[in-house]
Amino acid sequence: MEIDADFDILSFVEGDTHDMVIPGDPLDSIVSNVLSEHDIMDILGEEVLADANPSLNGPLGSKNHLCPVCRRPAGKHLYYGAQVCVSCRGFFRRSVQNNHQTIFQCIGDLNCVVDSTSRKSCKFCRYQKCLDAGMNPAYVLSAAERKVRILQRYRSKSGTTSILPKLKLQQDLAMTFTREEKMYYDNEFKSMIDLTYAKCLEFFVNRLDDFKSYHETLFLGIPLTPEKMKMMMRLDEVTITSYCLQLDDCYELSFHDRMTLIKNNFPALYGLTWAGYGQDSSAYEYYATFLEVIKGKASTDDKYRPLACLAEQLLPSCSAIETNLVDLNEILPPEILRQESKITELNQETRKVREWCNPSGSAIGPDNNIILIFYKIILFGTEFSDRLDDPAKCGAIQDKYLWQLHRYVKTQFGKKSYALLHETAMIPLSIKSISNVLEEAGK
Structure with a gap:
């Protein structure tokens, strides 16, 4: 099981899974027969985590690029306009989708240090660094828009949507103690x-x-x-x-x-x-x-x-x-x-x-x-x-x-x-x- 380095094991034990990337974890959808956005993303993999503008998604080729927000190794694609790490990509998406960026407040002097160890300390400054890096809120789709886009992208692939319910069942079973x-x-x-x-x-x-x-x-x-x-x-x-x-x-x-x-x-x-x-x-x-x-x-x-x-x-x-x-x-x-x-x-x-x-x-x-x-x-x-x-x-x-x-x-x-x-x-x-x-x- 591969877990983001941001993974807090104490939060995980307590059942707080909102910031985790855990293949096979159906989260709240375990009690639902409806595929959620998270279900589809987990099932189909990272390749579907696209920006609203497909032209911004091409691989950049640099394997040693550091995230301009927190200085951790960045992903191989542009995410919402910038080549950032998986954690900052998720932070930016959640902030915009939940409209939290409007209520963030700085804990310091509007110039807090944001790095791999302190990035969770001040969300305001982290979000500002995301914007400075080139990430654009307009590229973030709503949950409903993302779900439609993902299904449309994969509907043309033979048999993909027809096997989603089976994969969802396998995903639920991965959460079950057998x-x-x-x-x-x-x-x-x-x-x-x-x-x-x-x-x-x-x-x-x-x-x-x-x-x-x-x-x-x-x-x-x-x-x-x-x-x-x-x-x-x-x-x-x-x-x-x-x-x-x-x-x-x-x-x-x-x-x-x-x-x-x-x-x-x-x-x-x-x-x-x-x-x-x-x-x-x-x-x-x-x-x-x-x-x-x-x-x-x-x-x-x-x-x-x-x-x-x-x-x-x-x-x-x-x-x-x-x-x-x-x-x-x-x-x-x-x-x-x-x-x-x-x-x-x-x-x-x-x-x-x-x-x-x-x-x-x-x-x-x-x-x-x-x-x-x-x-x-x-x-x-x-x-x-x-x-x-x-x-x-x-x-x-x-x-x-x-x-x-x-x-x-x-x-x-x-x-x-x-x-x-x-x-x-x-x-x-x-x-x-x-x-x-x-x-x-x-x-």
């Missing part, structure tokens, strides 16, 4: 659970006291000590690291980048895990299944027999799973629980994350697809890009999953999707607050 993708994530979640069982077995096989403490924390609500908190974090570090390293996208990165991403993003991954599954009946059911897995493993390998004997003793206490759920926030070390303001903030942020990852309010727990996709968005975050071999590749992978989350939410939750995507933009702040408290609890 059944195959849903099956992929269902299988990935099952694989993650199996991997977690395997790593927990290896972790606890020679740590029987730790296993008993872990069980007592989950089911009896016995508060954690800092040492036990560290033990739980080590266990989750093992399982989360193992899951991350087996992701296909990780194999595209150097070993250094894989480990750097995991090391620096682990606190956020742990915070999401803690909040998403901290009071979830399905998590306890998985734990009860894990006790059965231990017994099955012991039947083929004697080294697991002591762990299986302990699991046999603990299994009856799982019978009250539905009525004795322990909220993990309530069993943090006493030193943390005594800090009322910190616990209040922790509970508030945890509640936000839990409601966000369970938008349907399901009694069976969070939406695992949301959590799995967001895991990847967190994992491939590059706030520490100076420590990575290939931050651009990591960022591209993260963008892929941001787009995937966008499609999943829009497909799954319809009208609720915009509010949910807006919440998504704020969730990293909640997760950071949670991970900060957990890190302190383990000290």
Whole structure:
């Protein structure tokens, strides 16, 4: 997916797509059977983005020409009378079509600097530079005129207009989270659970006291000590690291980048895990299944027999799973629980994350697809890009999953999707607050 460099990933997550060029994104027309101007332009490609005067559209031949407005590489054609970049072309067209140029006001002294980094700061001066470069408002067609012109231009080409509805359908499908993708994530979640069982077995096989403490924390609500908190974090570090390293996208990165991403993003991954599954009946059911897995493993390998004997003793206490759920926030070390303001903030942020990852309010727990996709968005975050071999590749992978989350939410939750995507933009702040408290609890 090629996106204009002006693309603001935060706006995209929130659902603001007005300034984006994304092939296959039907925008508002996804709910309409009528081809909009944007549909036709996206389907037919850049060649239809013509000025009103066809004579102004010939290629100029210069591949190194810079946009006279913002100094970014310009396109290969004249757009509305000047050889500008794609972004300034779109800015000029929208300004004229919406008549916004009449209300622009300068934020400075009518001579603001307009370049690739500041061009969004002052729309008045940017528009004036467009005019100075030779762009003519008279060449901008209205939306209706453009639609007629585009269809007339391509009507003469055999079969073009007849396939537009099919292309529009393909375009709508590109916005849909497919059944195959849903099956992929269902299988990935099952694989993650199996991997977690395997790593927990290896972790606890020679740590029987730790296993008993872990069980007592989950089911009896016995508060954690800092040492036990560290033990739980080590266990989750093992399982989360193992899951991350087996992701296909990780194999595209150097070993250094894989480990750097995991090391620096682990606190956020742990915070999401803690909040998403901290009071979830399905998590306890998985734990009860894990006790059965231990017994099955012991039947083929004697080294697991002591762990299986302990699991046999603990299994009856799982019978009250539905009525004795322990909220993990309530069993943090006493030193943390005594800090009322910190616990209040922790509970508030945890509640936000839990409601966000369970938008349907399901009694069976969070939406695992949301959590799995967001895991990847967190994992491939590059706030520490100076420590990575290939931050651009990591960022591209993260963008892929941001787009995937966008499609999943829009497909799954319809009208609720915009509010949910807006919440998504704020969730990293909640997760950071949670991970900060957990890190302190383990000290």
